[in-house]
Amino acid sequence: MEELNTKVHITPEFVLKNPVMVASGTFGYGLEFTEFMNISQIGAIVVKGLSLKPRAGNPPPRIIETPAGLINAIGLQNIGVEHFVKDKLPELRRLGATVVANIFGERVDEYREVARILDGVEGISAIEVNISCPNVKKGGLKFGQDPASAREVVAAVREATGLPLITKLSPDAPDLKAMIEAVEEAGTDAISLVNTIPAMAIDVEKRRPVLSTVTGGLSGPAIKPIALRLVWQAASVAKVPVIGIGGIMNGRDALEFIIAGARAVQVGTLNLVEPRGAMKVIKEIEAYMRQHRIENIEALTGSLVLPER
């Protein structure tokens, strides 16, 4: 058989060597993993969400394990975009990593400003815009729940940078189709979904919420079937490439998302449990391609066979 072609095109210029990316917040700034693997072999590293200024995050407790899942309320703790560019990016570049900067803000200007700082910076391949953040100007409703605010954010980021843009959608948008249309019109090059699903846990002895913020975001195998359904629906309406995220723990999980219509995938919680997990997912996808004589991974995207009716 010919050599496997695992390359995927997110845009004509933004091409990944394989479809497996690592999800924001689960791979630090990438450098934490250099003892375990050659990080240049990962499709792309989406770094921890970056804001204009450093953020301290939420009070503890911030995490709780639930059946097949993890609820987190980290609160987007990060070192800030400038510190990242100065202290982390040079080493990521030296190691040959493909870096995607995940960004967020509490106001539209903040998103715009972070994107402007990243624009033209050597070593950043794309920006992923996390719109799951509460919009402080609109009384805390998440940008990702309201197509008009999401459009505003993406348009502002689009204006600030020529970098490829991925918009990361929340699973709790009331109208997914309207949301996708809004961010496409605003100029996004791709969409990724899902972010964590709002969730909670209660300590029945104390009758108190386990997490300091009462609710948090659920990730891990527990969310995979829901994420898969959303990715499938998104892929059926989106004009731009879709990146599938949610509970991917092995190659077969990743393949489900790809067959459902995802051009690429992101693995998240897996990295926390298995530092080398993303590499394993890549190897398992390759093994499947060999076994099924699929030379080009992009031939699998959206290859789902639906029952005839």
Next chain:
Amino acid sequence: MSTMRTTESVEVLSNIALFPGHYRITLGWDPLTVKPGQFVMLRISPTFDPLLRRPFGIYNIKEGGVEILYRVVGKGTSLMSQLKRGDRVDVLGPLGNGFELTEDKDYLMVAGGMGIVPFYMVAKELLRMGKTPRLFFGVRKEEELILADDLKGLGAEVEFTVQERDGKVVTELLESKDIAGKHVLACGPEGMLEKVASICEAKGVESFVSLETSMACGMGVCMGCSVETKEGYRLACVDGPVFNVRELKWKS
């Protein structure tokens, strides 16, 4: 970074019940260097149930193996108690900062229950420095006292409190002693550590505590294990688990 972290599948060499609900597991793992007070994240089952690794202090390193003492409290530890010789687990470590021990200081260890775990290696290190290890050990039930047998075997001076027998807790022992000039190292339940901190502060001695928080990754990635310090949040898994109490902000 202090030491080289690895993740590898290792063999269970033995897994022995010490007394009800408490076990000693020996893993065929040979880390390069381990500081007293460091820990590992264990993946007990090859499935993702439970999903996350579980943190355990490194109790002892001996020829060809690493020992861990653990108490069964939930799903992960109960699965762990069923492991047999020849089974495999995945170990990630060594992790965390561990206790900083120097020749010029005089140490006193204070442990509550399973909080004794880091002190076997601390005691060995103190002996290597030519010091006599001293431990105040508090337990709830008399049966837990055997947890200190290894330390006594090394020649450590151990004083006990048994809550169910004489109604005393280890912090009362600490309170009653002259500990001037000591550096207190403590590990145990959070309430006990907070008490140790306030006693040491009142007596004007330095103290260092090993904290337990819930952890997902153990390597500074998820930021789930934050601890409130006077300079903001720090991570228990990489900045700790050992903290100087002067840095900490306690809940109450």
